[in-house]
Amino acid sequence: MNRRDFLKSTSALTLGAAALPFLKVLPAMASANETLVVVMGSTINSLDIHRSGTNRPSYQVAVNCYDRLMTFGTKTLEDGSLSYDYDNLKGELAESWEVSEDGRTITLYLREATFWDGRAVTAQDVKWSFDRSVTLGGFPTTQMAAGSMTSPDQFEAVDERTFRIHLPHASKLTLPNLTTPIAIVINSELALEHATDDDPWATEYLHRTPAGSGAFQIERWEPGQQLVYRRNPDWASGELPGAERVILREVPSTSTRRALLERGDAHLSQDVPPRDAMELDAQSNVKVVSTPIENCLHVLCPNLTFEPFQDVRVRQAIAWAIPYEAIMQNAAYGRGVPMWGGNSESPADIAWPQPFPYSNNLERARELMAESDYPEGFEVPLSFDLGQADWAEPTALLIQEALGQIGITVNLDRIPGANWRTRALVDKQLPLHLENFGGWLNTPCYYFFWAYIEGNLFNSSNYHNDEIAQLVDETLFMAMDDPEYAPKIRRMIEIAFADVPRIPLYQPTLNVAMQPNISGYEFWYHRQLDNRPLRVS
Amino acid sequence: MATMSRTRLIAWRVVQAVPVLIGIVIVSFLLTRALPGDPAAYFAGPAANAESIQQIRVSMGLDRPLPLQFISYVQDLFRGDLGTAISTGQPVIHELTTRLPASLELTGFALLFSMIIALPLGILAATRPNTWVDHLCRAVVTAGVSLPTFFTGLALIYVFYYLLGWAPSPMGRLDFLYLSPPKVTGFYVIDALIDRDLETAWGALSQLLLPAITLGLFTLAPIARMTRAAMLQTLESEFIRTARAAGLPRRKVLFTYALRNAILPVITTLGMVFSFALGANVLVEQVFSWPGIGSYAVEALVVSDYASVQGFVLTMALLFVALNLLIDVIYTLVDPRLNTQE
Numbered sequence: 001m002n003r004r005d006f007l008k009s010t011s012a013l014t015l016g017a018a019a020l021p022f023l024k025v026l027p028a029m030a031s032a033n034e035t036l037v038v039v040m041g042s043t044i045n046s047l048d049i050h051r052s053g054t055n056r057p058s059y060q061v062a063v064n065c066y067d068r069l070m071t072f073g074t075k076t077l078e079d080g081s082l083s084y085d086y087d088n089l090k091g092e093l094a095e096s097w098e099v100s101e102d103g104r105t106i107t108l109y110l111r112e113a114t115f116w117d118g119r120a121v122t123a124q125d126v127k128w129s130f131d132r133s134v135t136l137g138g139f140p141t142t143q144m145a146a147g148s149m150t151s152p153d154q155f156e157a158v159d160e161r162t163f164r165i166h167l168p169h170a171s172k173l174t175l176p177n178l179t180t181p182i183a184i185v186i187n188s189e190l191a192l193e194h195a196t197d198d199d200p201w202a203t204e205y206l207h208r209t210p211a212g213s214g215a216f217q218i219e220r221w222e223p224g225q226q227l228v229y230r231r232n233p234d235w236a237s238g239e240l241p242g243a244e245r246v247i248l249r250e251v252p253s254t255s256t257r258r259a260l261l262e263r264g265d266a267h268l269s270q271d272v273p274p275r276d277a278m279e280l281d282a283q284s285n286v287k288v289v290s291t292p293i294e295n296c297l298h299v300l301c302p303n304l305t306f307e308p309f310q311d312v313r314v315r316q317a318i319a320w321a322i323p324y325e326a327i328m329q330n331a332a333y334g335r336g337v338p339m340w341g342g343n344s345e346s347p348a349d350i351a352w353p354q355p356f357p358y359s360n361n362l363e364r365a366r367e368l369m370a371e372s373d374y375p376e377g378f379e380v381p382l383s384f385d386l387g388q389a390d391w392a393e394p395t396a397l398l399i400q401e402a403l404g405q406i407g408i409t410v411n412l413d414r415i416p417g418a419n420w421r422t423r424a425l426v427d428k429q430l431p432l433h434l435e436n437f438g439g440w441l442n443t444p445c446y447y448f449f450w451a452y453i454e455g456n457l458f459n460s461s462n463y464h465n466d467e468i469a470q471l472v473d474e475t476l477f478m479a480m481d482d483p484e485y486a487p488k489i490r491r492m493i494e495i496a497f498a499d500v501p502r503i504p505l506y507q508p509t510l511n512v513a514m515q516p517n518i519s520g521y522e523f524w525y526h527r528q529l530d531n532r533p534l535r536v537s
Numbered sequence: 538m539a540t541m542s543r544t545r546l547i548a549w550r551v552v553q554a555v556p557v558l559i560g561i562v563i564v565s566f567l568l569t570r571a572l573p574g575d576p577a578a579y580f581a582g583p584a585a586n587a588e589s590i591q592q593i594r595v596s597m598g599l600d601r602p603l604p605l606q607f608i609s610y611v612q613d614l615f616r617g618d619l620g621t622a623i624s625t626g627q628p629v630i631h632e633l634t635t636r637l638p639a640s641l642e643l644t645g646f647a648l649l650f651s652m653i654i655a656l657p658l659g660i661l662a663a664t665r666p667n668t669w670v671d672h673l674c675r676a677v678v679t680a681g682v683s684l685p686t687f688f689t690g691l692a693l694i695y696v697f698y699y700l701l702g703w704a705p706s707p708m709g710r711l712d713f714l715y716l717s718p719p720k721v722t723g724f725y726v727i728d729a730l731i732d733r734d735l736e737t738a739w740g741a742l743s744q745l746l747l748p749a750i751t752l753g754l755f756t757l758a759p760i761a762r763m764t765r766a767a768m769l770q771t772l773e774s775e776f777i778r779t780a781r782a783a784g785l786p787r788r789k790v791l792f793t794y795a796l797r798n799a800i801l802p803v804i805t806t807l808g809m810v811f812s813f814a815l816g817a818n819v820l821v822e823q824v825f826s827w828p829g830i831g832s833y834a835v836e837a838l839v840v841s842d843y844a845s846v847q848g849f850v851l852t853m854a855l856l857f858v859a860l861n862l863l864i865d866v867i868y869t870l871v872d873p874r875l876n877t878q879e
Contacts, residue, residue, distance in 0.1 A: 037713065045626035052593050053623045137592035207626060222717075223625045224828045225635070225709055246617070247713050251826040255691055256707050260697050265706040387839075417839050422575040426590065 034244035036518075036534060039251045040270040041485040044227055047218060048206040049181055052138040060528035064229060064246075066212035067183035067237045069094040069108050069126065069163070070175055074522060074533075081289045082533075086442040089175055092237045093121060093185055093213070094163075103170025105153055110161040113236035115187040115213045127262045128188035130155045132201045140182045146242035146441065147177025148477070171477035176441050181526055187211035203254045208363070215532045225250060229531060231344045242520065242535035261286055261513055267536070268521070269528050270306040273390045277511035278333040287516045295447050296438025297353050298391065300399065300503040301461040306431035308374050311460075316367035319358040328506050330398065331391040335511060336355045341505035345497055352444035353507050356497055364482050365406045376467035377407025383433040388415030392434045396504060424460050429475040435460055436508065440525050444489050445475040451502060452492075463501035468492055489519040544870050550865060558851075564605055564613065569843045576582055576623065576841040581743040583676065597623070598844040609848070620844030624837050629848035632833060638723025639710060639759045640829035643752065643821070644726075644746055644814045650753035651760055656803075659764025661774060674761055675846075681758035690824035691753040697747060707741050708772060709826040715740045718774065720790065748825040752818050763806040767799035774798075808864040 005330040039076055049062040075086030091097065095111040106510035113121045131152040133140040144150065148171045167174060174466040177183065185207065193203035205211075215238065216229035230245040250265070251257045258276055260266040262285065272280065272288070281288040302309035302318060309315055324340040342355035369375060380398060393414075400410040415423055424430050437458040439447045448473050450456050454464040458532070471492045478485050496502070510527050520533040577594035587602035587836055594600050598609070613620060619629035654677075697704040700875060705712050715737050718728040726745065729738035772795055780790045819831035830849065837845035 039708075042623060045624060051626075052596055053626065055624075137596075138589045142589050222828075223627050224833065226575075226713065226824075228713075249708050249713065249826070251708060252823040252832065253826070256694065256824055256826060259694055260706055260708065263699060263702070263706065265708070283678075421577070422578040424574070426578050426587070 011446070024277070033216065034536075036243040036246045036268065036531070036536065037266045038246060038248045038268045038270065038529065038531075039266045039467065040248065040254055041254065041257065041434065042271075043224055043250050044248075044504055045223065046207050047210045048203060050133055050136050050140045050201070051137070051207050052269060053072065054139075057528075058311055059526055060530075061210060061218070061227070062184050063524070063526065063528045064183035064216045064531045065210045065214040065218060066119075066181075066186070067093045067113070067214050068179055068180040068181075068183050068185065069110075069281075069341070070097075071238075072176075072179055074248040077291065077523075081291060081523070082521065083291055084525065086176070086525075089179075090526065093126075093177075094374070095344050099175075104167045105175060106165045106167070107158070108163045108165075110163065112161075113213050114234060115190070115211065116217055116232060117187065117211075119187065119189060120160075121185060121213050122160050123163040124160075125188045126163045126185050127152075127157045128191075129184060129186040129233045136201055136203070143180055143182040143440075144177070144245075146446075147171065147174040147183075149174065149177070160407075167479055170479075172443070173441055173446065173477065174478050177198075185202065187213070207533050208317045213237070216246065219245070238532060241532045244533065246531045246534075261515075264515065266372065267518055268514060268529070268534075271527075272332075272511040272513045274335045274509075274511065275337055275390070277509075277513065280513050285516065286318045286513050287518070287522055288511060288513045289523075290511045292507050292509050293438050293527065294361060294442045294525055295340060295352065295440075296331075296436065296508060297502075297504045298395070298434065298436050298506055298524050300505060301430075301433050301435050302501065302503070303431050303433070303460065304462045304464075304501065305429065305430065306380065308372075308378050308380070309430050309431070311372045311373035311374065312499060313368045314374060315503070316358075317365040317372065317406055317501045318403065318408070319356070319367035319500045320361045320368065321401050321406050322358075322505065323360050323398050324505065325360065327395050331395040332506055332508065333389055335509045336506035337509075339506050342497075345494070347490050347493040347497070350444055350486050350493070352447060352489075353504060354493070356500070358500075358503075360402075362405055368410075369406050377409065378410070379409040380432050381411045381413040381430075383413040383415055383425070383430040385417060385420040385434070386414050387420065388434075388436065389414070391508070395434060428460050428462050430460065432493060433460065434500070438525075442493070443480065445472055445478075448472050448492055448496075449476055452496065461501040463499070465495060467501065468495055500521075543866065546861060546865060546869070550858075552861045557858065561851060561854040562611065562847075563607075566610060566846045569608075569663050569841070569846045570603060572838075572841050573588065576843065579840050589832050595655045619848040622837065622842055622845040622848075623751065624842040624845060625833075626839045629844050633830065633852050634723070636828055636830045637834050639827060640818065640822070640831060642724045643745065643748055643827060643829060644732060644818065646749035647752035647756055647814065648750055648811055649820075651757035652807070654753075655674055655757045655761035655797075656764055659761045659803075660791075660796065662761075663768030666769070674765060678758040678762050681754050681761075684754065685820070686751055686755050686818070687820040687824050689754055690748065690821055692825070693747050694752055705740070707747065707825045708744075709828055710744055711737070711741055712744065720871055748821050748827055751824075752814060752821050756814050758867055759806055759810055760803065764799070767802045768795060771795045771799040797871065801868065803865060804867055805873065808860055811864075812853075812860055815853070815856070874876060 040057065042057040044058045046058050047061045047342060048389050049059055069092060070089050071092040072084040072086060074082055075085035077083050093110055093113060094108040097106060098106040099106050102225050110123060111120060134144050134150055134152060148167050148169065149165065154166045158164050190211045191202040191206055195202040215232055215235040217232050218227065219230040221226040227248040231241050231244050251260065254273055254276060257269050261269045277288050277290060280286045302315050304310055328334060328338060329335055339353055339355050341359045342357040345357050347354060382396050384396050396412050400412060401408050424433055424435065437451055439450060448468065451458045452463060452468050452471055453459060453463065461512060471488050475485060512521060512525060514521060518534060518537050519537060520535045522530055522533050525529055577597060577599055578590050598606060599877055622629045622632050624630060658674050658677065662671040665671060694707050698707060711717055718725060718732045718737050721728050721731050725741035726738050729741055777790060780794050790798060818829065819835050822829040822832040834846065834849040
């Protein structure tokens with residue numbers, strides 16, 4: 001059976017890894033500047049992003065160890081911190097690219113680059129890697145489909161360094177989709193040496209042994225404890241990383257992570273909870289960068305399968321009753337962008353997310369409830385994911401209190417992380433719940449596609465609107481500078497304002513805390529730490 | 538018991554363990570399936586749709602009927618294959634063999650620490666009831682039981698690592714300055730000593746001190762209390778009075794006669810405390826980033842990782858059986874009555 005072979009091969013590899021000739025003390029520690037120590041709370045469970053079951057924290061291996069064809073440039077935000085720039089598409093492995101007149105053929109020319117084993121990166125490797133991502137199923141296949149890439153027939157290795165993608169229709173999402181951690185380029189010859197009949201895509205080999213051309217190689221992986229990256233001195237696709245070695249330690253307790261950072265034993269802490277971010281920020285010896293997560297909202301979802309929520313006046317009443325400011329202070333500790341108090345019921349521009357035209361106005365909420373079919377109110381459970389209790393618990397308590405004042409009795413329903421996805425997103429049967437979808441590709445139509453189209457995963461409200469469905473259909477692949485694009489998006493947002501099947505609370509931030517001498521940290525939509533631009537001064 | 542030799546006792550115990558283990562295999566299989574979560578939906582990733590969730594379900598074998606799943610699980614079990622832990626991506630057997638020694642090392646040192654403190658404290662308190670020693674014993678016991686381990690852990694980190702800087706950074710079994718010693722027993726301190734690498738042994742030991750003390754403060758209470766109670770009872774019994782009346786030296790009465798009899802319930806308690814602490818030190822493991830078996834089991838439960846949970850339950854069951862056996866054997870060594878009958 002497959003699993004048995006897997007056991008054998010992996011345990012043999014573990015023995016091999018243990019026998020590597022490591023020095024007793026890592027040599028780079030002699031010059032501390034060359035080594036970065038990063039702490040994080042979650043665990044890395046695979047080095048292969050295409051494998052089923054690979055968790056979100058493991059995506060950073062794809063970011064740091066592999067190259068993609070495309071990447072984004074960098075921009076400086078208002079607060080001086082750095083972020084990727086969705087409007088500045090650049091080549092990573094691709095030196096240049098051409099899009100055909102009809103937009104249905106994209107030709108990419110690879111730069112001269114080598115894999116870690118010294119072999120040149122060829123278009124055949126790109127084709128093999130892309131074939132793999134659309135064939136293996138699960139998340140990689142879904143993400144590639146977002147860029148209209150669904151079948152190996154669409155990928156063509158024209159010659160050694162020319163790669164071509166054939167599309168069923170032109171789409172503005174295809175090129176940005178090539179920047180995602182899914183669209184990595186793997187050393188196909190090396191991987192194929194370890195492929196078997198049962199496992200033609202070498203998932204068992206790549207799970208433990210990355211084979212890429214990226215800026216970092218994996219020196220050591222002890223699951224549940226640490227991952228050690230070592231710089232690839234021959235990296236061709238960008239400026240050589242500042243750190244010779246990056247040690248990523250798994251430290252489950254937030255208090256311990258904080259102590260390590262404050263004592264200076266760790267250089268950087270990923271995914272800091274809002275409260276710790278606020279308190280660390282108040283200290284002078286730690287630098288905190290909080291970046292609003294693009295295309296992401298913390299929302300309250302009234303589910304339309306629950307009868308009272310089919311009445312739009314009830315949904316609006318809730319939107320008027322929510323204590324937005326209190327939630328921002330008590331759940332986000334001020335680290336977020338307000339998504340309430342918009343000036344007009346029709347949006348002025350296509351910025352997304354943007355503030356909805358609601359604010360905390362109980363009088364208005366009571367009026368709407370009185371006009372609705374449920375003037376006496378009703379009882380409803382409010383569900384949230386225990387895995388996100390740090391913001392969801394205080395938010396739910398405040399909503400419970402506020403809705404009590406307009407006659408809606410709310411009971412809190414805490415759902416363990418393992419059940420959350422099934423109950424909220426797959427079954428979509430939770431009457432009222434807190435949700436936090438964020439789209440990787442930063443366009444409004446992409447968000448609406450996932451969250452406002454009936455049947456799609458993140459539309460946990462079961463909302464359907466013919467006009468929005470048609471508008472998303474028309475805009476999803478349309479170029480953003482098309483003159484028709486902006487009016488259609490504005491209309492879409494306008495309907496979302498009026499119908500409120502998802503009531504935005506605020507736009508969350510990604511908080512990263514680091515020593516003051518660390519520079520170059522850059523926010524990415526995938527929320528993973530990109531080690532490459534980090535510098536120690 | 539009277540006619541049973543030590544070998545027969547052991548054999549009988551092992552036979553007794555068989556139905557227990559069969560029961561454990563069935564119950565742990567059914568219980569994990571009864572968990573409400575859907576692992577396929579969880580592992581399909583952030584942007585999965587119904588189709589990709591179904592693909593994962595098929596690849597995990599979860600679409601087959603339960604009896605079939607059970608049969609293939611038992612077949613794998615007989616081959617020593619516990620499956621692959623999806624939450625960590627490693628074979629379960631590999632996870633257990635690396636994490637169990639970490640937990641055993643921590644719990645062992647913690648128990649050693651608490652025995653060094655608790656036994657003398659209990660004996661002193663019993664020989665001098667209602668003096669300051671007795672009150673001290675009571676205070677220590679109460680504090681040990683009532684302070685939650687994560688609090689003691691964080692407090693120790695705050696004082697000895699954050700403020701004083703005496704303790705090394707609480708980042709698991711070894712600072713990243715060191716590399717783990719070649720594996721012999723899985724206990725880092727012992728392995729490093731076998732490797733004659735004193736520096737690494739010291740590094741591992743210093744990482745171990747704070748978590749072991751944290752856990753030790755917690756396990757100290759039942760041991761001290763049990764020692765005191767058992768000693769009090771024995772000291773009041775008639776053979777002690779006889780021994781005293783016969784004019785035997787106080788030291789001989791106390792250690793040779795009283796303690797040897799009083800130690801039996803203490804050993805039982807030790808066994809219980811050890812097995813309890815092994816599974817229950819999750820909080821200590823999390824605070825000190827200790828890659829132990831408790832935190833592994835909890836994480837596996839949270840994501841409904843069937844293979845890991847079953848493997849964990851099975852390992853713990855085996856461990857309990859082995860531990861009980863060990864305690865029975867120690868009984869025959871310590872108990873003067875059992876000893877003479879042989």
